[in-house]
Amino acid sequence: MDKLTSQFNVTYITLVGHVELLKYRHLYFVIMFIVYTLILLCNFTIICLIMTHRSLREPMYIFIAALLLNSVLFSTVVYPKLLIDFLSDKQVISFSLCALQSLFFYSLEGSEFLLLAVMAFDRYVSICKPLQYPTIMRKTTVSILLILAWLVPACHLLPSFFWVFSLKLCRFTLKGIFCNNAMSRLYCQRPQITYALYGAFIILNTTFMPFLFILFTYTRIVIVLYKSCKEVRMKAVQTCLPHLLVLISFSCLCSYDIIIARLKAGLPTTVHFVMTLQVILYHPLFNPVIYGLKMKEISKHLMKLLRIKTT
Template identity: 30%
Template sequence: MENKTHFYFIMFENLGHIRYALFTLGFVLYCAIIILNVLIILSICLERTLHQPMYILISCLSINSVYGTAGFFPRLLSDLLSDTHTIFNEACLIQGFVIFTYTTNEFATLMLMAFDRFVAISKPLQYHNIITLRVITFLIFIHWIFPMLCLGITVLLTSRMTMCGNKLWKVYCHNYELVKLSCTNSLLSNVYGLFVLIISAVIPLCLILYSYVKILIICQKSSSQFRSKAYQTCIPHIVILLNFSIGIISEIILSRLVNLEIPIWLSVFFSLEFLVVPPILNPLVYALNFTDIRKKIICLIKKIKCYT
């Protein structure tokens, strides 16, 4: 990247004293995200009866939320209190990598959840033979590592570009925003970026939709009791999926449609929705809808109170 050693976040300009209110809100949200997701992770890890594929996948969502927000919130909070809003090239590339591997990991986990529910509902008698802990661990490993390797190549391609500007219209580093700042031919990066988008988001989303449509068809042909039980386990996953998908689609649209005229605060909200809402919504949805998780969390909280 020629003589551009850093990037500058434009969105932090002219915040005035409101930045302290935003810092407080961000700090509270980050603490809530960490506490809620750590409780989910601990409740599943410490309770042997929860060592089942569905619960393992729920814990993966929480682990991914902690990972993704760690790449975003500390830097955001620092920038809100700082008078200089610059980030070095290497740090920017790392942040972009963390945020977008968080995104691909989320889609991969949601896809495995849909597959898990599809097998449980379509083949209930063979479920425990098909979806074992070994199988689900292998699938998680493959579906997390492969997109991360692909995104690593994306970051490598971006790092080799010559930059003609250093002003980012975001509050975090976004690989596509860096590509737009390049003054060299970015055709290769754009084509490869489209390929990564298809394999890491479009294909998983299509498989997720296919699984839930098949589940819906099976439920319509089944008894009301079976249908009720199936809906009870699927609806939380669908709520999480819809929320995350809407956030990602909003972010993609905002990144591509540079001439879209909307208020800055609304642009920032839509660009942050997939980073802020899912990490705090996921543990709440699963804690409220799964009795076993809720009971273990209450037990953990009681033990913590006893020690304090």
């Protein structure tokens, strides 16, 4: 049965995006468990370095720690349930938990874009208005920006979370391995124009506007650096390049997720499975690797830590 009902009349969704699960379940579990462990280890290592070294308690590094924490939260929304499903006979999830997983998934995705926009603003003030930097980027300002980065996407998406419970379900199988915007295919009726416009409003505020703001700040940075000396340019590149690499990586991830959601159900399950894995595999590991290798101060403390461990 697609629709499973318990004594409390809970509606369950069956996830049918797995490929050859009976044959490869243990291999899938081991690979994804290793990846999730590496995500936690790599991200928390950099976060702990930033939190424990006074030289790294600057706004730039605090924003990096927040970005890495967001990557951990983003992964934790997906990986634990995925690991349970690999070892379960039935890959099911209650509709309410499915909606909650989708809410957190896209809320944290929006938070990542806003955090990247905040980091771009920090670099803009540092490079274009260095004398005003201590006044603008105070501890209070940093705290407010971080709170807003996590709060704004959640507040935007919360009404849609409650809205989905007013819709009637006609399908109870989801072609995927976790809950995302493909949930819209489960409902009997197509989304209303009002809801479609609200969805566009959310995407505009949490994705396109931050992206345009980042482009604006980096345009201003490039103009200032063009008039600066070589030493200033090199120092700016060292701090801006990791941010740009992470931005490109995450933009590709978001585009990929949208493409998958827009593809029709006729796409082969194997192709859909492989494409979906790309969304959750690389980026959470990409962030700590980039900042650990490319940020000079973080890299220096990381090397010291590794030398201590090997002695």
